[in-house]
Amino acid sequence: MNNKLNKFKGGLKRGFKNQDDFKGKKGKFKKKELYKSKKKPWELIDEELAELQQRYPQIDSANIKKFTDFPLSGKTQEGLKGANYDTPTEIQQEAIGLALQGNDILGAAKTGSGKTLAFLIPILEGLYRLKWSQLDGLGALIISPTRELAYQTFEVLKKIGKFHDFSAGLVIGGKFLREERDRISRTNIVVCTPGRLLQHMDETVNFTADGLQMLVLDEADRILDLGFSQSMNAIITNLPSERQTFLFSATQTKSVKDLARLSLKDPMYVSVHENAEHSTPSRLEQNYIVCELHEKLSVLWSFLKSHLKSKILVFVSCCKQVKMVFETMRRLRPGVTILELHGGMNQLKRVDVYNKFCRKQNAVLFATDIAARGLDIPAVNWVIQLDCPEDANTYIHRVGRTARFEKEGESLLILLPSEERAMLQQLQAKKIPVERIRVNPKKMWPIQQKLDSLCASDPSFKELVQRAFVAYLRSVFLMGNKDVFDIHKLDTDLYARSLGLAISPKIRFLQREKRKNAKVEKIISRPDAQNVKSSSDSEDSEKGHSEKMDSSESENSDVSSSESEDSEDSDSENNCSHLDVNSSENTGKVVINKEQNLKNESEKAKIISDSSDDENSDSSATDSEAVIHANRSAETERTQKHMKSATSGSSEKTNKSKNNPEKTFNFDVTEDDELFTVKRNMEIDEEEVDDIKLTKPSADKKKPLSKFATAKKLQKKNVKVNTKVVFDDDGEILPDAMKQSVLVQAEYVENEGGINIEVAKRHMKEEDKFDKKLYRERITAKHKQERIKKKEKERAKKKIADSDSEVEAILGQDEDMGNPLDFIPDPDKLYGSDSEGSVDGSDSSGSDSSDDDEEEEEDGGDGGRMQTFEPSVKKRKKNPNKYTTGHADGAIMDTGLSLYDDEEIALKLLQK
Numbered sequence: 001m002n003n004k005l006n007k008f009k010g011g012l013k014r015g016f017k018n019q020d021d022f023k024g025k026k027g028k029f030k031k032k033e034l035y036k037s038k039k040k041p042w043e044l045i046d047e048e049l050a051e052l053q054q055r056y057p058q059i060d061s062a063n064i065k066k067f068t069d070f071p072l073s074g075k076t077q078e079g080l081k082g083a084n085y086d087t088p089t090e091i092q093q094e095a096i097g098l099a100l101q102g103n104d105i106l107g108a109a110k111t112g113s114g115k116t117l118a119f120l121i122p123i124l125e126g127l128y129r130l131k132w133s134q135l136d137g138l139g140a141l142i143i144s145p146t147r148e149l150a151y152q153t154f155e156v157l158k159k160i161g162k163f164h165d166f167s168a169g170l171v172i173g174g175k176f177l178r179e180e181r182d183r184i185s186r187t188n189i190v191v192c193t194p195g196r197l198l199q200h201m202d203e204t205v206n207f208t209a210d211g212l213q214m215l216v217l218d219e220a221d222r223i224l225d226l227g228f229s230q231s232m233n234a235i236i237t238n239l240p241s242e243r244q245t246f247l248f249s250a251t252q253t254k255s256v257k258d259l260a261r262l263s264l265k266d267p268m269y270v271s272v273h274e275n276a277e278h279s280t281p282s283r284l285e286q287n288y289i290v291c292e293l294h295e296k297l298s299v300l301w302s303f304l305k306s307h308l309k310s311k312i313l314v315f316v317s318c319c320k321q322v323k324m325v326f327e328t329m330r331r332l333r334p335g336v337t338i339l340e341l342h343g344g345m346n347q348l349k350r351v352d353v354y355n356k357f358c359r360k361q362n363a364v365l366f367a368t369d370i371a372a373r374g375l376d377i378p379a380v381n382w383v384i385q386l387d388c389p390e391d392a393n394t395y396i397h398r399v400g401r402t403a404r405f406e407k408e409g410e411s412l413l414i415l416l417p418s419e420e421r422a423m424l425q426q427l428q429a430k431k432i433p434v435e436r437i438r439v440n441p442k443k444m445w446p447i448q449q450k451l452d453s454l455c456a457s458d459p460s461f462k463e464l465v466q467r468a469f470v471a472y473l474r475s476v477f478l479m480g481n482k483d484v485f486d487i488h489k490l491d492t493d494l495y496a497r498s499l500g501l502a503i504s505p506k507i508r509f510l511q512r513e514k515r516k517n518a519k520v521e522k523i524i525s526r527p528d529a530q531n532v533k534s535s536s537d538s539e540d541s542e543k544g545h546s547e548k549m550d551s552s553e554s555e556n557s558d559v560s561s562s563e564s565e566d567s568e569d570s571d572s573e574n575n576c577s578h579l580d581v582n583s584s585e586n587t588g589k590v591v592i593n594k595e596q597n598l599k600n601e602s603e604k605a606k607i608i609s610d611s612s613d614d615e616n617s618d619s620s621a622t623d624s625e626a627v628i629h630a631n632r633s634a635e636t637e638r639t640q641k642h643m644k645s646a647t648s649g650s651s652e653k654t655n656k657s658k659n660n661p662e663k664t665f666n667f668d669v670t671e672d673d674e675l676f677t678v679k680r681n682m683e684i685d686e687e688e689v690d691d692i693k694l695t696k697p698s699a700d701k702k703k704p705l706s707k708f709a710t711a712k713k714l715q716k717k718n719v720k721v722n723t724k725v726v727f728d729d730d731g732e733i734l735p736d737a738m739k740q741s742v743l744v745q746a747e748y749v750e751n752e753g754g755i756n757i758e759v760a761k762r763h764m765k766e767e768d769k770f771d772k773k774l775y776r777e778r779i780t781a782k783h784k785q786e787r788i789k790k791k792e793k794e795r796a797k798k799k800i801a802d803s804d805s806e807v808e809a810i811l812g813q814d815e816d817m818g819n820p821l822d823f824i825p826d827p828d829k830l831y832g833s834d835s836e837g838s839v840d841g842s843d844s845s846g847s848d849s850s851d852d853d854e855e856e857e858e859d860g861g862d863g864g865r866m867q868t869f870e871p872s873v874k875k876r877k878k879n880p881n882k883y884t885t886g887h888a889d890g891a892i893m894d895t896g897l898s899l900y901d902d903e904e905i906a907l908k909l910l911q912k
């Protein structure tokens, strides 16, 4: 059968249009029919095209039951068949025919209703009709908001277009740019994300879109919104205006401005579900619960634990939040595969995660809105929206990841009490049926303690949580719809606690915003008559500002969230990183609710301190902030001038200003004067003091001198810098070689017209001589010093030796009577070490008690006079030479007798 099919395919390639043409009565293929055609291939193609085109005007969507009812080429038919696409969906029925007829299309249909084929089929057919080849370059462009969606579309294109001869390419960020460069100019159908396409348009030399025939914007409303506006405007300018354009989305744009940007020509608006009861798939069961912010994680955990056999997709607001929730759940080990997907991941990992989640039967994927649009992940049972979606459209796309193409699915939206009312209104307006369900408290799994211990035991985890905490709050803060997203209604402290953080991280953007609001309030409250009008004006303008702020915040939020979706540029991730830098500081505590209740007076008092900071406010301030700042800069400047004039004068003046702050600062002073003063003293004084420091002797207000200016000044005053005076031990100044060098250099400087080699040589020689002399002197002085030291040491040694013998003598004699044997030479001098043995063997005893004891032990000596002269063994050991003496000739005399005997002999000799 396969062989036959292959032959049949061959037949198709030769231009035959219908499989049945080649079958006999029994349904078998007729080989003869199949191979008998003698026509050239291009002739067959021409014939086929002519016939197809002939049928285009007669396309009636009502008559289309199967794909084969469309006038489609054999190759496309075969591709569709191979991919098991038999019956077109509603949007396909409607849109394909109109597209084949050459219309621009604005296609809208529910999620999972098959919009992808609705534009891919016309693309294949359009290029086939034009006999597009590789040499013709780019013929069709499909732009997707995310890499994953582009990848998925490319996969479908490969499936249904595999019998065509076109070249197709996936051009998305994070892939090999050089490889793409080599191929993109030869690619007929490019599926891409806006950023990467623009990069090629800018950088790839031979890539041109001049021949483009068809442009598709998948998720068109997203592609055309602010997040991509810059890239898209640039891309559109590079495209030929003569082309066919298709815009598809479940939440289609009808903005005339958008359509004008794309220069659509009489576009056909195809919205197949416009009159449907609901804008979400009918088989989707949608629920919501209301829970406090600090309960969210445990609700999620409890849900996962009770749905371990499901495939669940969990949406959160930003990538830091994904990382945190993923890491938390991973560490808690719910017993199911857990995955994460966000723009901060590299492309390979993203594709890997996407494929893994597609393959898995039971798994949980935590993702940002990069997974919200277009992704066709099979068999997702649940979509959980842990963080409230930006708007109803985002909700539709998120829940659309389940209940796709006639399948069933469920969704759960987790709302905070502050979000409930406004969000439900939005959903209702969009015909989205959601039903409230309640969490059974008995089924809740508390995780607080685990989180506490995780944060306490792992600093990196704690940091992750801190970052996520701030990132989440920032995402709420940046959301445009303040009815839904009111950060001031959140108990951030409790939320921090619930995440396991002992202290709430600092929320800088909130503090900045508060300062700004306070500043605006301060300006409005200025009472002076001249400013009555301007005050009211400024009030108006403030309203304008706040409106502007709201709108631009909303823009920002769009950008932020959209960029967070944009996997391609992953700027959102950068956004997150920005705020993380801020967020990493976790000291301080912000209790929003309390702050909200601050009295006006105290806020006013704070204004003074904050107004100075405003100028230096974060460089990452948004445009809206800049606008506000610019608009009220005149007022601010004036206020600051007042402040400076109040502080720049004498202290008396400062006191005055304190006494009459109304006059000085143009503030309404209420009964709460004390608080006002204290606050100012506490918070503005720093700046005031700075001002005073700078301005007190206002005439002396000087600029800090630059290094160059300082050097010049010193030179003028003839101060020699970098001179070193070296003193010797006696306090004498030592000549310094450096001095000589400096002098020499000075001569060089004086010698105009460059360096004179001869003079230089001479100076070098002189310097060399000087160095040598200096060296010799130092060495001589050093040697002298050493000699002196040595002598001193010897002298000291001698002294000790003398004193030693003295001590021995004294200790050995009777204190009352002098030593009767003084004439006897010192035995130390008489006996050397050699005499030791004899001494040991004699009846000697120590001279001092201790020594006596020792010797008694050793020898059991008999005491007696002789003891006195006998140095202890120790002493002998210490001074072995003391017991040796010599004759004039230097020979050592040793009688071999004891000292006593020697004495006897000596006396006898003397008597003689």
Ligand SMILES: Nc1ncnc2c1ncn2[C@@H]1O[C@H](COP(=O)(O)OP(=O)(O)OP(=O)(O)O)[C@@H](O)[C@H]1O
Residues within 6 Å of the ligand: 084, 085, 086, 087, 088, 089, 092, 109, 110, 111, 112, 113, 114, 115, 116, 117, 249, 250, 373, 374, 375, 376, 400, 404, 405
């Ligand atoms: N004619 C068809 N026959 C059978 N299955 C189809 C047909 N058309 C589309 N599908 C399947 O329906 C699913 C959804 O299709 P697709 O992704 O094109 O929907 P979509 O409308 O683009 O959704 P989204 O709005 O979420 O982007 C896919 O799995 C696709 O294979």
